Amino acid sequence: MKKLLIVLLFLAGSQITVAQQAGRFRMGLDLGPAIPKGGGVGALFSLEPKINVANNMSVGLRFGTAALAKDVTYYDISEDYEGELSGNASVTATFDYYFNKGNSNVAPFIGGGFGYYALSSIDIENGDFDNPDEVGNLEANFKWAPMLRAGVELGRFRMAAEYNFVPPSDLQDISGQVIGEAINEYFGFTLGFYVGGGRWRNYSGE
Numbered sequence: 378m379k380k381l382l383i384v385l386l387f388l389a390g391s392q393i394t395v396a397q398q399a400g401r402f403r404m405g406l407d408l409g410p411a412i413p414k415g416g417g418v419g420a421l422f423s424l425e426p427k428i429n430v431a432n433n434m435s436v437g438l439r440f441g442t443a444a445l446a447k448d449v450t451y452y453d454i455s456e457d458y459e460g461e462l463s464g465n466a467s468v469t470a471t472f473d474y475y476f477n478k479g480n481s482n483v484a485p486f487i488g489g490g491f492g493y494y495a496l497s498s499i500d501i502e503n504g505d506f507d508n509p510d511e512v513g514n515l516e517a518n519f520k521w522a523p524m525l526r527a528g529v530e531l532g533r534f535r536m537a538a539e540y541n542f543v544p545p546s547d548l549q550d551i552s553g554q555v556i557g558e559a560i561n562e563y564f565g566f567t568l569g570f571y572v573g574g575g576r577w578r579n580y581s582g583e
Contacts, residue, residue, distance in 0.1 A: 397475070401429045403574030405437075405535065407567035414562040417447035421565045425471065429574055433475040439490065441467045443541075449548060449559050463559070465543070467494040469524055484530040486537075494520045494543050496561060520544050520561065533572070539565045 397403075404426050411419035420443070427437030444464045469492025477484035496518050520543050528537025543561035550556050 397429050397432055397435075397477075397574050399429050399431050401574045403427045403429070403435070403571050405569055405571035407535065407537070407569030409565060409567035409569075411443050411445060411563045411565045413445045413447035414560050414564070415448055415450075417445060419443055419445035419447070419563065421563075421567065423567070427471070427473075427571075427574070433477060435473050435475075435574075437471045437473075439467070439469040439471050439492070441469065443467075443563065443565070445561075445563060447560065447563075450557050452555075452557055464497045465494050465561070467492050467541075469493075471524075473526075475530070482532045485528070486530065487527045489523065489525040491521070491523050494522055494541075494561070496520060496543075496546055518546060520546075528567075530571075533570050535567075535569050535571060537567050539567065541565070 404424075406424055408422045409420070411421045413419060421441060422443075423439050423441035425437050425439040427435045429435045442464065444462070446462045469490040471488060471490035473486045473488035475484045475486045522541060522543040524539060524541045526537050526539035528535060541563050543563070545558045545560050545562075547555045548557035548559060
């Protein structure tokens with residue numbers, strides 16, 4: 378009888394949601410590699426306070442930073458130039474939905490958010506070490522952008538993949554003319570942990 382009940386609960390799917398306690402506060406810390414669109418390498422770090430608005434849903438505010446070494450696209454220059462090393466800081470409102478019924482410490486999730494990205498300014502030079510020439514610069518600016526992510530929580534630990542759809546930045550020469558752009562979109566893979574928020578298992582008012 379007990380096994381039959383478990384099967385019925387599984388088939389009920391989303392009709393049963395018993396997991397972390399609603400109203401609980403949690404704090405997460407994540408870090409990992411970042412890959413800019415079009416190629417390059419980087420790293421990201423984020424701190425995210427959240428609150429469980431339901432037993433399987435949470436909202437939060439992610440404070441993040443990313444350092445990216447990426448290529449720059451020039452419109453009318455055929456010579457080779459070094460990639461761009463830049464960084465951004467962001468504040469993103471987030472939402473996560475967890476596929477957990479309270480009978481396991483494994484909690485897959487999907488989520489996303491929308492936030493404000495502060496992009497750093499940088500001067501760009503050609504790759505000729507003997508005769509370096511300044512080509513232009515990327516002015517510091519700000520972009521609104523969405524973010525999507527998916528992953529799994531294993532007890533208090535968390536791993537996820539995310540994509541940040543940050544719009545490109547214009548590259549200007551010394552006269553202010555736009556001569557290229559830098560792509561700011563990037564993919565990230567994070568590992569982290571969280572504290573607070575209750576436990577991923579059935580509970581009875583604890």
